[in-house]
Amino acid sequence: MSADPLNEVFSALADPTRRDMVARLASGDATVNELAEPYDLTIQAVSKHLRVLEDAGLVSRTRDAQRRPAHLEAEVFDLMTKWIERYQREAEERYIRLDEVLANMSRNSETLKKSRNKETEK
Amino acid sequence: MSADPLNEVFSALADPTRRDMVARLASGDATVNELAEPYDLTIQAVSKHLRVLEDAGLVSRTRDAQRRPAHLEAEVFDLMTKWIERYQREAEERYIRLDEVLANMSRNSETLKKSRNKETEK
DNA sequence: CGGTTATTCAACTAAATGGTTGACAAAGGT
DNA sequence: ACCTTTGTCAACCATTTAGTTGAATAACCG
Numbered sequence: 001m002s003a004d005p006l007n008e009v010f011s012a013l014a015d016p017t018r019r020d021m022v023a024r025l026a027s028g029d030a031t032v033n034e035l036a037e038p039y040d041l042t043i044q045a046v047s048k049h050l051r052v053l054e055d056a057g058l059v060s061r062t063r064d065a066q067r068r069p070a071h072l073e074a075e076v077f078d079l080m081t082k083w084i085e086r087y088q089r090e091a092e093e094r095y096i097r098l099d100e101v102l103a104n105m106s107r108n109s110e111t112l113k114k115s116r117n118k119e120t121e122k
Numbered sequence: 123m124s125a126d127p128l129n130e131v132f133s134a135l136a137d138p139t140r141r142d143m144v145a146r147l148a149s150g151d152a153t154v155n156e157l158a159e160p161y162d163l164t165i166q167a168v169s170k171h172l173r174v175l176e177d178a179g180l181v182s183r184t185r186d187a188q189r190r191p192a193h194l195e196a197e198v199f200d201l202m203t204k205w206i207e208r209y210q211r212e213a214e215e216r217y218i219r220l221d222e223v224l225a226n227m228s229r230n231s232e233t234l235k236k237s238r239n240k241e242t243e244k
Numbered sequence: 245c246g247g248t249t250a251t252t253c254a255a256c257t258a259a260a261t262g263g264t265t266g267a268c269a270a271a272g273g274t
Numbered sequence: 275a276c277c278t279t280t281g282t283c284a285a286c287c288a289t290t291t292a293g294t295t296g297a298a299t300a301a302c303c304g
Binding site: 169173189 | 279
């Protein structure tokens with residue numbers, strides 16, 4: 001029921017062909033045949049790739065006669081950037097705090113010389 | 123030789139366990155044992171996950187006696203955000219331009235009524 | 245209706261992935 | 275010198291994945 005949608009989004013973009021398809025769709029909608037053209041792949045393979053992108057919510061399909069043009073959905077990207085930025089920020093902030101700690105430590109370094117207690121747990 | 127590093131980065135983050143490990147490492151370095159504790163997984167499995175993160179450049183390892191604490195590397199995140207934001211922006215800009223086109227079209231819509239030419243190819 | 249174009253479905257295959265168990269290595273603690 | 279802790283390596287297994295070929299569906303073009 002509630003599988004994290006990021007699973008599919010990240011794993012969809014893990015494939016270079018699919019990333020390339022996304023890149024191309026960013027500059028305009030395209031049909032399966034058009035998308036398949038540059039690759040040394042069967043149409044069926046590209047159709048499958050497109051389905052993966054669709055399932056991940058990165059792409060939507062419409063209909064135009066026999067064609068089913070693919071359209072890039074930009075909203076899902078927000079999910080990713082939010083996740084990424086959150087931990088990127090956390091890690092950077094922690095890095096800055098660590099710098100402060102180290103600055104403090106060197107300031108009163110005499111207390112440090114005999115501290116041989118390692119409190120790694122908890 | 124020159125495989126796109128984004129392959130490994132995205133595919134590393136496609137796994138929810140690995141994403142969770144990253145989330146936890148964002149608030150501080152941790153050893154394999156510490157990382158493994160919350161999961162219903164063997165240490166070996168977690169060790170493997172950690173290796174995937176390391177190969178993707180998301181994590182680095184140091185040494186502290188028998189322990190090999192893992193440390194989150196924030197820089198690689200930039201690669202991802204740059205890729206994502208580029209196409210996100212492209213898609214959004216195109217969407218805005220499309221709006222303008224549609225606005226123009228409705229303004230002189232009388233010319234449209236008989237345009238039955240479809241120039242999909244090229 | 246009959247043919248063509250665009251796309252998907254189904255079945256199969258090879259390789260990659262995520263997990264296991266069991267043995268091994270490396271470093272400390274005593 | 276042992277024993278313990280921490281982690282990795284190796285071999286194996288089940289599932290998923292990226293690709294194939296071949297048949298089927300869907301919608302247009304005469």
